[in-house]
Amino acid sequence: MGVIGWTYLFVGLSFGLYLLIAWLSRVSTTKGFYVAGQGIPAIANGMATGADWMSAASFISMAGLVSAMGYAGGVYLMGWTGGYVLLALLLAPYLRKFGHYTVPDFIGDRYDSTTARLVAVVCAIFVSFTYVAGQMRGVGVVFSRFLEVDVNVGVVIGMVIVFIYATLGGMKGITWTQVAQYWVLITAFLIPAIAISIKLTGNPVPQIGLGGVLRPEVAGEDGVFLLDKLNQIQEDLGFTRYTDTFTGAWDKVNVFCVAFALMVGTAGLPHVIVRFYTVRTVQAARWSAFWALFFISLLYLTAPATAAFARYYMIQSLSGKAAEELPAWFSSWNATGLILWFDDGDGRVRYSAGEDNEIFRKHPQITAVQLASIQGEHQRWLDTSGVDGTDARRVFREKGLSGPDRDIIVLATPEMAELADWIIALVAAGGLAAALSTASGLLLVISSSVAHDFYYRVINKSASEKKRLAVGRGVIGLAVVVAGVLGIYPPGFVSQVVAFAFGLAAASFFPAIVLGIFSKRVGAVPAVSGMIAGIGFTAAYIIGCVFFKMEPWTFGIFAKGINPQGIGSIGMVINFVVTLGLTPFCRAPDESIRLMVDSVREPEGIGPPVDIEAAPEH
Amino acid sequence: MDNDSPRTEGPDLRDEAVRGLLDRYWISNLKITLFLLFLWAVAGLGCGILFADHLNAWILPGTGYPLGFWFAQQGSIVIFVLLILAYCVYMNRLDAGHHSELEELGEKKRD
Numbered sequence: 001m002g003v004i005g006w007t008y009l010f011v012g013l014s015f016g017l018y019l020l021i022a023w024l025s026r027v028s029t030t031k032g033f034y035v036a037g038q039g040i041p042a043i044a045n046g047m048a049t050g051a052d053w054m055s056a057a058s059f060i061s062m063a064g065l066v067s068a069m070g071y072a073g074g075v076y077l078m079g080w081t082g083g084y085v086l087l088a089l090l091l092a093p094y095l096r097k098f099g100h101y102t103v104p105d106f107i108g109d110r111y112d113s114t115t116a117r118l119v120a121v122v123c124a125i126f127v128s129f130t131y132v133a134g135q136m137r138g139v140g141v142v143f144s145r146f147l148e149v150d151v152n153v154g155v156v157i158g159m160v161i162v163f164i165y166a167t168l169g170g171m172k173g174i175t176w177t178q179v180a181q182y183w184v185l186i187t188a189f190l191i192p193a194i195a196i197s198i199k200l201t202g203n204p205v206p207q208i209g210l211g212g213v214l215r216p217e218v219a220g221e222d223g224v225f226l227l228d229k230l231n232q233i234q235e236d237l238g239f240t241r242y243t244d245t246f247t248g249a250w251d252k253v254n255v256f257c258v259a260f261a262l263m264v265g266t267a268g269l270p271h272v273i274v275r276f277y278t279v280r281t282v283q284a285a286r287w288s289a290f291w292a293l294f295f296i297s298l299l300y301l302t303a304p305a306t307a308a309f310a311r312y313y314m315i316q317s318l319s320g321k322a323a324e325e326l327p328a329w330f331s332s333w334n335a336t337g338l339i340l341w342f343d344d345g346d347g348r349v350r351y352s353a354g355e356d357n358e359i360f361r362k363h364p365q366i367t368a369v370q371l372a373s374i375q376g377e378h379q380r381w382l383d384t385s386g387v388d389g390t391d392a393r394r395v396f397r398e399k400g401l402s403g404p405d406r407d408i409i410v411l412a413t414p415e416m417a418e419l420a421d422w423i424i425a426l427v428a429a430g431g432l433a434a435a436l437s438t439a440s441g442l443l444l445v446i447s448s449s450v451a452h453d454f455y456y457r458v459i460n461k462s463a464s465e466k467k468r469l470a471v472g473r474g475v476i477g478l479a480v481v482v483a484g485v486l487g488i489y490p491p492g493f494v495s496q497v498v499a500f501a502f503g504l505a506a507a508s509f510f511p512a513i514v515l516g517i518f519s520k521r522v523g524a525v526p527a528v529s530g531m532i533a534g535i536g537f538t539a540a541y542i543i544g545c546v547f548f549k550m551e552p553w554t555f556g557i558f559a560k561g562i563n564p565q566g567i568g569s570i571g572m573v574i575n576f577v578v579t580l581g582l583t584p585f586c587r588a589p590d591e592s593i594r595l596m597v598d599s600v601r602e603p604e605g606i607g608p609p610v611d612i613e614a615a616p617e618h
Numbered sequence: 619m620d621n622d623s624p625r626t627e628g629p630d631l632r633d634e635a636v637r638g639l640l641d642r643y644w645i646s647n648l649k650i651t652l653f654l655l656f657l658w659a660v661a662g663l664g665c666g667i668l669f670a671d672h673l674n675a676w677i678l679p680g681t682g683y684p685l686g687f688w689f690a691q692q693g694s695i696v697i698f699v700l701l702i703l704a705y706c707v708y709m710n711r712l713d714a715g716h717h718s719e720l721e722e723l724g725e726k727k728r729d
Contacts, residue, residue, distance in 0.1 A: 066691070074666060074690030081695045082662045088702045089651050089658075093709070207692060211681030225682025243687040245671040256667050263662070283710045290702040297695050304691040598631045601647075602640050603713045604720060605628020 006425035007146045014184050014429045015161055018436070021180060022165030022173040030468050033170030034101040034277075034448050040175055042284040046291020048178035049275045051185065051433070052441035053080075053292070054299055055131070056138025059185055059434035064406030067307035070234075070242040072250035074304075075259040081293060081300050082259070083266025086510075088289030091267060092276040094517045094600045096285035101277060102445075103270045103509060104453040110516040112593055113524035117453060119531055123508045124270040124449045127501045128442040129483070131271075135439035136487025139432060145336060145411065146428035152488045158436060159484040166440050166447075166480065167473045171278060174440045181433035186298055188430025189410075193302045196309045196417040201226060206305035230312050237315070238353035242308065249560065257566030264572050265502030268510035271441045274448070282603045310409040313416050318349045318359065329415035337362030337371065338411070339404035342392040345382050351403075360396040361405040439483065447476035500542050503564075507534030507571030515579060517601070520594045526582035534575030541567045629720050639723065643716045650708055654701050661697040665689040 027033050040048070058080070066073030098106055104124055108117030136155050143154025165173050197209035200218055214229055216222050231241040240247040246255065266272065275292070276285045317327050326349070333339050340360045341349055351359040362371060380389030396402065411431075414424045451472040456463050463471070508531045515522045515530075544550035545564040552561025562570065599605075629636045665673060670686030678688045 071670070071687050071690055074687075074694075077691055078662050078666050078694050081698050082658065085654070085658045085662075085698050085701050089654060089705055208681075210692075211678065211683040211688070213682070227682045227684070227687075243674065243684045245674055245686055245690075252667065252671075256663065259667060260663065283706075283713060286702075286706045286709060290699070290706050293699050293702055297699050300695055301692060595631055598637075598640060599628060601644055602628055602631065603643075604717060 003421045003424050004147065006422045007428045010422075010425045010429040011147070011432060014180075014433060017180055018161065018165055018177045021176045022169045025169045025172045025176050027170050027172050028469070030101075030452075030465055030472065032172050033469055033472050034444075034452060039280060040278045042279055042287035043291050044179050045175070045275060045279050045284075045288040047182040047295050048175045049272065049288065049292035050295035050299075051178040051182040051437035052275060053272060053296055053438070054185065054434050055438035056135055056142070056431060056435035058299065058303075059189065060138065060142075060407050060410050060431050063303040063306040063310070064409035065307075066304050067311045067409045068403065068406055069250070070240065070247075071245050072247070072255060073307065075250075075255055075262065077300055077304060079259045079262025080266055081296060082263040084289060084293040084296070086263060086267035087272065087276075088286060088293070090514050090517070091273060092285045092289045093282045093603070095273060095513070096276050096279065097282050097600050097603065099277070101274075101452055102448045103273050103513070104449060105457070106516065107509075107512055107527075108453070108457065110593065110596065111512075111524040111527050112589065113528065114458060116512075116524055116528050116531070117457065119528060119535075120509065120512075121449050121453045123504055123531075123535065124453075125446055127269065127505055128271060128445045128449075129479075129486070130501045132439050132442040132446070132479075132483040133486035135435045135442070136483045138435035139439070140487055141407075142428055142431040142435065146425070155484055155487040158432070158439070158487075159480050162436055162440050162443065163477060163480045166443055166476050170472070170476075171274075171444055174444055175278060177440070178437045181437040182295060184426075184433040185430040185437075186295070188426045188433075189299050189306075190302060191423055192410075192414040192417055192419060192427065193306045193309070195419050195423075196313065196413055197305060199417050200309055200312065206302050206309070210305040210308055226308065226312065230308060233312070233315055233319075237319070237351060242311070249563070251560050254560060254563050254566055257562050257569045259566075261506050261566045261568035261572075262502055264506040264510050265504075265568050268505035268508065268513070269501070270449075270505075270509070271438075271445045273509075273513075274445060275441075306413060307409060310413050310416060314404070314409075315351060317416070319351050321349050322347050327416070329412050332415065333404075333408055333412050337366075337405075338408045340396075342378050342396070343382065344393070345385075355393075355397070357397070357402050358393060359404060360393070360401050361403065363399065363401055443476050443479045443483065446479040447472050450475045450479075500539070503538045503542060503568030503571060504535060506568035507531075507538040507575055511572055511575040511579060515576075517597065519583075520597050521588055522579060522583050523586050523589045525586045526579045529582055530575040530579030533578040534571045537574050538567055538571030541571075635723055636720070639716065639719050643712065646712055647709070650705065650712075654705055658698065658701055661689070661701075662694045666694040 062076055065076060095106060098109075100106065100109070102124070104117050104120035107120040108114065136158060137151075139158030140151035140154035143149050143157065144151040147154075165177055169177070193206045194204050197206040198204050200214060201209035201212045202215045203209040203212050210226065212226060213223050214226050219229060227243055231243060234240065234242050246252050276288060279285050279288050318330065330339065330341075334341070338361055340362060342358055342360060344350070344356065344358060349358055350356055366374075374390075374392050374395060377390040378392035381391050383389070411427065414427055451468060451474075455471050456468050511534065512527050512531055515527065541550075542564045545552055552563060629640075631637065631640065665686070666689045670690055673686035673689060674684040676685040677683065678685055681688075683692070
């Protein structure tokens with residue numbers, strides 16, 4: 001059985017498993033639908049949160065990013081894990097004690113304001129849609145790369161699967177499916193990492209291997225550290241040293257701002273926060289935050305090892321090689337355009353940071369026909385010694401397509417390590433698990449924001465349980481379709497606005513929730529003004545930089561402007577300053593709100609969530 | 619660690635004595651939270667970023683990791699996990715103490 005056969009087998013088995021779980025955990029109440037009846041054990045909730053959190057980008061692209069960025073790749077590693085400390089210490093236990101269904105619910109009730117609720121609903125929906133479009137695309141990409149089906153067919157298959165288990169089981173089905181998806185994705189990530197670690201360093205623990213010495217038969221000399229060797233190779237080829245800090249565009253200010261914005265944004269993302277509503281007690285909410293980061297860290301501590309191993313391996317097996325010496329993985333990924341080689345005529349591969357670089361990647365928008373004509377022109381350029389034809393290296397360099405596609409690091413690692421076909425297939429199933437689990441969690445947030453916060457709490461307050469459940473299912477179905485369409489026709493800006501999701505969450509939800517819990521004095525007007533100021537600034541900066549070619553700036557305080565990915569840090573500070581600045585001039589919240597804050601702080605007396613119909617404040 | 623059958627009825631927060639206990643609990647909570655957040659900032663933002671260039675002059679003993687690089691890609695994440703673990707253990711113990719104080723208060727009232 002070849003790779004394709006194994007892939008069909010694993011993908012088929014894992015999809016069957018997800019559907020079976022969905023059928024076993026189907027629900028019939030809104031409580032089950034939105035918060036899984038609040039009976040999920042902490043450790044299972046931790047795994048589900050891990051799968052929910054680790055998206056197609058974490059699984060497929062992150063190791064590649066770290067591989068290309070070296071030290072600065074740490075912004076993603078620290079940013080996407082550090083947020084859990086904020087979440088565990090500042091939000092999770094209190095929101096569980098609060099005990100309702102969604103993030104807008106807390107903001108709306110705490111500030112006793114429909115405006116605040118609506119601002120939160122709009123943010124939650126926007127953040128989730130930006131994110132989910134990327135996941136659906138990720139499903140399509142995995143299908144097309146491993147199963148040789150069309151990207152769009154892949155998106156549709158993913159839509160159908162998510163549609164079935166999300167509408168059937170709501171949060172309960174999604175949670176238990178995510179537990180299964182966690183194991184699929186972590187196994188698929190760890191096995192190749194361990195294998196390549198053994199191959200290069202002889203140590204099966206990738207984290208030790210990364211700091212260890214290369215095997216003499218690999219390095220050609222005794223006792224040389226992998227990172228030292230990698231630094232030296234990078235330097236020889238004109239790249240910056242792998243472990244060096246603050247190189248190029250990544251100066252200290254930018255590394256700091258981006259890491260901080262990702263941390264705070266993580267703590268403010270609604271699909272993560274909502275997970276802590278699904279457990280039984282405040283104590284269990286704390287434990288699930290611990291288990292969540294524990295399970296996430298298994299992947300995040302391994303990714304930097306995979307990144308460095310693959311970087312070393314890729315350069316060593318390509319650099320200076322003639323066409324017939326190139327490894328098998330090169331030709332199979334060359335066919336997908338993730339890695340391309342345009343020779344300068346000497347017949348040997350040269351991968352470098354300079355103008356003589358010969359390794360490139362194809363942009364998704366370049367069609368096969370265009371690529372063929374570029375290759376033809378390049379061949380003519382070679383044959384005529386530059387008199388006729390076009391140098392493809394210049395074409396690609398000017399388009400900013402130097403170096404291989406970052407996704408290749410994870411996708412091709414099993415082949416680089418010469419692992420069995422079934423392990424390569426497992427990586428495909430893992431990528432799909434990562435994309436599907438995140439997509440379903442996000443779709444549920446969209447559904448609850450529309451059906452619960454908007455429809456039930458604002459439009460039709462007398463809707464029956466049955467009707468609300470039907471609306472919830474309907475919205476999730478509709479959201480799947482919208483997400484799928486966004487996946488099939490990706491607006492060019494999707495990849496650029498993922499930064500937006502974090503910036504927006506950092507600048508809106510995080511300050512509003514933290515102040516709502518830790519201050520009894522902050523009222524609705526300052527909180528809403530703060531949110532609007534934070535979002536307004538962040539949105540204006542990102543839109544300006546991404547769409548109107550505005551130069552990043554910092555009032556001239558720092559040498560370089562702030563990367564749009566990091567502007568959420570400033571937006572968050574603005575939100576805090578505006579809210580706290582206005583607070584002394586505005587009315588303090590009522591006695592009933594102050595009592596509510598007290599009850600959120602009090603760990604005793606937690607029950608099942610308030611029965612919405614009977615809740616005192618409605 | 620966690621109570622399997624939590625009380626659905628919370629204590630009466632309008633009661634002065636209950637409020638006193640809650641205030642004390644809240645102060646201890648704020649102290650541990652601020653302390654752990656300080657460590658979080660030192661490990662992640664400090665060692666991983668602000669001092670990373672200086673720390674890179676050292677090597678993590680016995681390995682090939684420059685120290686700043688290690689903090690950014692390994693150390694800070696391990697510390698984050700441990701911080702949450704410490705928080706869970708400490709807070710859940712604090713909760714248990716708070717719980718028994720409330721019980722005592724309830725018994726005193728009944729006498």
